Amino acid sequence: AFMAGVSPSPRWGWAVVGGAFLQAGLVFGGLRALGLCLGALGGSFGAQAGAVAWVGSAAIASLQLGGPLGSALSTRYGARPVVMAGGFLAGMGFLLGAFATRLSHLYLSVGLLAGLGWALVFTPSLGAVSRYFPTRRAMATGLAMAGASVVGLALGPLIPLLLDAYGWRGSLLLLAALSFNLMVAGALLRPLDVPIESPRPPPPRGQAGLRGLLHHGPFLRYALAFVLVDAGYYVPHVHGPARAQEVGCDEQRAGLVMAVTAVADGVGRVVAGLLAARPTASLLRHLFAWSVLTGLALLLLPLGTSFGGLTALALAYGFCAGAIVPLQFTGVAEVVGAGRLLHAIGLMQMFESVGSLLGIPQCSLSGWLRDLTGDFKVSFLAAGAFLLAGSLLILTLPSFFRTSQSDGSSIEGVLDPVPKGLELSSVPLSPPN
Amino acid sequence: MLRWLSFVVPGESDVHVEKNIFLGSAVKIELSCRLADKHSHMKILQVTWKKGNETIKHINKTEISWGIQLTVSENRKLGSYTCTVTGEKEFSVVFHLQVPQIAGREKPVVSYKGDSAILICESRSYTPIAWTWYMTNGSEQIAINDSLMLDKYVIDKADANVTHLKILKLTEEDGGTYWCEAAFELGKSKGKLKLKILSLMVPLKPFLAIVAEVVILITLIFVFELYSKKKEKRAEDEKEFDQIEQLKSEESNGVESNSARHRKV
Numbered sequence: 001a002f003m004a005g006v007s008p009s010p011r012w013g014w015a016v017v018g019g020a021f022l023q024a025g026l027v028f029g030g031l032r033a034l035g036l037c038l039g040a041l042g043g044s045f046g047a048q049a050g051a052v053a054w055v056g057s058a059a060i061a062s063l064q065l066g067g068p069l070g071s072a073l074s075t076r077y078g079a080r081p082v083v084m085a086g087g088f089l090a091g092m093g094f095l096l097g098a099f100a101t102r103l104s105h106l107y108l109s110v111g112l113l114a115g116l117g118w119a120l121v122f123t124p125s126l127g128a129v130s131r132y133f134p135t136r137r138a139m140a141t142g143l144a145m146a147g148a149s150v151v152g153l154a155l156g157p158l159i160p161l162l163l164d165a166y167g168w169r170g171s172l173l174l175l176a177a178l179s180f181n182l183m184v185a186g187a188l189l190r191p192l193d194v195p196i197e198s199p200r201p202p203p204p205r206g207q208a209g210l211r212g213l214l215h216h217g218p219f220l221r222y223a224l225a226f227v228l229v230d231a232g233y234y235v236p237h238v239h240g241p242a243r244a245q246e247v248g249c250d251e252q253r254a255g256l257v258m259a260v261t262a263v264a265d266g267v268g269r270v271v272a273g274l275l276a277a278r279p280t281a282s283l284l285r286h287l288f289a290w291s292v293l294t295g296l297a298l299l300l301l302p303l304g305t306s307f308g309g310l311t312a313l314a315l316a317y318g319f320c321a322g323a324i325v326p327l328q329f330t331g332v333a334e335v336v337g338a339g340r341l342l343h344a345i346g347l348m349q350m351f352e353s354v355g356s357l358l359g360i361p362q363c364s365l366s367g368w369l370r371d372l373t374g375d376f377k378v379s380f381l382a383a384g385a386f387l388l389a390g391s392l393l394i395l396t397l398p399s400f401f402r403t404s405q406s407d408g409s410s411i412e413g414v415l416d417p418v419p420k421g422l423e424l425s426s427v428p429l430s431p432p433n
Numbered sequence: 434m435l436r437w438l439s440f441v442v443p444g445e446s447d448v449h450v451e452k453n454i455f456l457g458s459a460v461k462i463e464l465s466c467r468l469a470d471k472h473s474h475m476k477i478l479q480v481t482w483k484k485g486n487e488t489i490k491h492i493n494k495t496e497i498s499w500g501i502q503l504t505v506s507e508n509r510k511l512g513s514y515t516c517t518v519t520g521e522k523e524f525s526v527v528f529h530l531q532v533p534q535i536a537g538r539e540k541p542v543v544s545y546k547g548d549s550a551i552l553i554c555e556s557r558s559y560t561p562i563a564w565t566w567y568m569t570n571g572s573e574q575i576a577i578n579d580s581l582m583l584d585k586y587v588i589d590k591a592d593a594n595v596t597h598l599k600i601l602k603l604t605e606e607d608g609g610t611y612w613c614e615a616a617f618e619l620g621k622s623k624g625k626l627k628l629k630i631l632s633l634m635v636p637l638k639p640f641l642a643i644v645a646e647v648v649i650l651i652t653l654i655f656v657f658e659l660y661s662k663k664k665e666k667r668a669e670d671e672k673e674f675d676q677i678e679q680l681k682s683e684e685s686n687g688v689e690s691n692s693a694r695h696r697k698v
Contacts (some may be wrong), residue, residue, distance in 0.1 A: 009447075043542075043543070043551060043553070044548075044549075044550065046551050046589075046597065046599070062665060130577060164540055164541075164543070165543070166543065166631065166635065166636045167542075167543030167544055167545065167631065169544075169545055169548070169636075170543070170545075170631065170635065171636075172638060173636045173640050174636060174639060175641070177639070177640045177642075177643035177644050177647075178643060179649045180643070180644060181643075181646075181647055181650075183647060183651060184647055184650045184651055185653070186457065187650070187651045187654040188654060220488070220644070356577070387652030
């Protein structure tokens with residue numbers, strides 16, 4: 001039978017990567033911008049810094065807990081409508097927040113609603129990228145995730161300017177408008193057609209796919225590995241400026257250290273994706289290597305006691321930490337198969353929320369260690385230990401020592417073994433009901 | 434019972450040495466100056482202590498330093514005290530005794546009409562006796578009395594080291610410069626804050642511009658997609674048409690031969 005529809009040209013894959021780049025920027029950039037607004041916000045409500053910080057934590061929790069919802073909805077309806085809906089919700093969250101009269105309004109609007117919108121944007125976008133680049137997932141994902149670094153860097157100086165000009169209400173209003181651009185990113189995620197003749201068995205229904213993963217031993221170990229990784233990963237981001245000042249840097253130099261780390265992070269994402277793009281690359285082994293290196297970088301960070309030394313070590317850390325990002329989201333295909341990639345990402349996000357909530361500044365282990373020992377050295381050592389522990393877990397995965405293709409085609413229940421050169425035409429979209 | 438404070442400052446040549454001393458409450462204080470080590474062998478001709486133009490007579494002299502003792506119990510006693518040592522070269526050290534400084538805010542607090550704003554001043558190291566808020570109207574400074582205007586101003590007095598001025602139902606006239614004045618035992622000190630009131634129209638314009646951009650881009654993307662789908666469909670229709678034409682001509686050839694056969698038969 002001849003498909004009367006139209007397959008998008010392979011070139012459109014780059015537009016999808018562009019859309020995913022934009023969404024990564026607006027989701028994580030939006031989160032960062034929110035964090036920068038919290039100070040002015042709290043002052044206006046006369047609230048304690050701790051209470052206000054929960055707004056940001058609510059957003060992160062909502063984003064990660066909503067992961068499975070995003071993957072389930074996009075499996076059923078396709079990525080585009082879900083991402084556009086998510087972008088609308090995120091924008092509305094900020095818009096409502098701009099008119100908040102109480103702190104509790106902000107928890108619900110900018111916290112829960114915007115976070116939920118981001119959950120509906122993030123996972124489906126990665127899924128779409130994955131479908132358009134089934135043999136070069138890591139490269140495409142790395143390019144897309146680099147968006148978070150670029151936008152994050154730009155927002156650093158921009159948000160204070162917005163706050164000075166418009167106050168926090170005006171800034172949230174403008175962030176709402178910027179967040180609506182997530183709908184533009186969604187519009188770019190053109191759905192791929194389903195070839196009618198499909199010799200493979202129909203894919204598992206949404207719920208079954210998610211539930212099945214919960215009993216999947218290797219997947220659970222993979223997710224646990226990243227809960228451990230998360231426990232250490234964010235320590236330099238959260239405590240970096242304070243550590244820089246601890247070793248004697250002034251505010252400007254501390255900002256410079258953080259900016260350098262962010263740039264290295266962005267570059268690391270792209271480079272790791274490119275390195276893993278070769279068909280014979282084992283994503284899990286690359287992931288293991290980069291997470292071990294990140295752990296080592298964290299262990300060495302306390303040695304940076306001058307501006308130059310700290311910058312050099314922070315650069316190394318940033319690069320390796322960025323490298324983990326695309327590999328985390330594409331390596332899971334080697335564990336559960338490419339067909340369940342989307343659900344796996346969603347579920348992983350949900351598990352990671354546990355780690356995030358434990359790592360929030362209000363009750364973080366690293367902050368407590370610092371108060372206990374007097375400086376951040378032990379905090380960084382602990383972070384490095386978490387990274388290495390997570391890396392060891394990755395070592396225990398069965399797919400680690402099995403030589404397989406990077407698209408996971410040798411592992412169970414895969415739906416799209418992709419012959420090379422036919423990237424697009426044989427990629428199925430889980431058929432909507 | 435007054436506290437004792439003691440300060441010794443070495444004098445260096447070529448460098449004008451000054452020291453700020455902030456006094457939150459009445460103290461007995463001893464100020465002394467001595468020569469820096471590298472000049473310690475200089476022959477001293479004269480040492481003078483002055484407050485302004487007034488010379489202070491009682492100087493406590495030790496082997497290496499010259500000091501004065503003061504009981505700072507009132508505002509008059511604050512000021513600049515200078516120690517001048519004359520020998521081959523002349524050194525001077527100045528002590529500035531003053532009330533603690535209150536830090537205001539350089540950047541204005543931005544708020545909106547109808548909203549409320551909180552202005553905060555604090556003095557952590559030294560506890561003031563009282564706080565007073567002033568608003569500038571033109572060139573005048575007017576004290577803000579929160580008990581008179583309960584629905585407009587609320588001053589939080591919970592913590593003696595911090596003062597909050599909450600201004601409700603903001604209007605454009607509320608914008609401007611505010612002063613928080615801390616009263617200490619020895620005098621008063623002011624901090625400056627600025628309040629900027631905006632109307633919601635101000636951020637609304639860029640907001641609408643960006644939303645318009647979003648709508649335009651989404652429309653363009655979908656239009657482009659429809660257009661390229663139509664183009665491809667036309668190309669495929671043409672291919673189908675050609676294929677059908679081909680089949681038709683083959684068929685007609687076959688029919689002819691059939692009918693030929695028929696006819697033949």
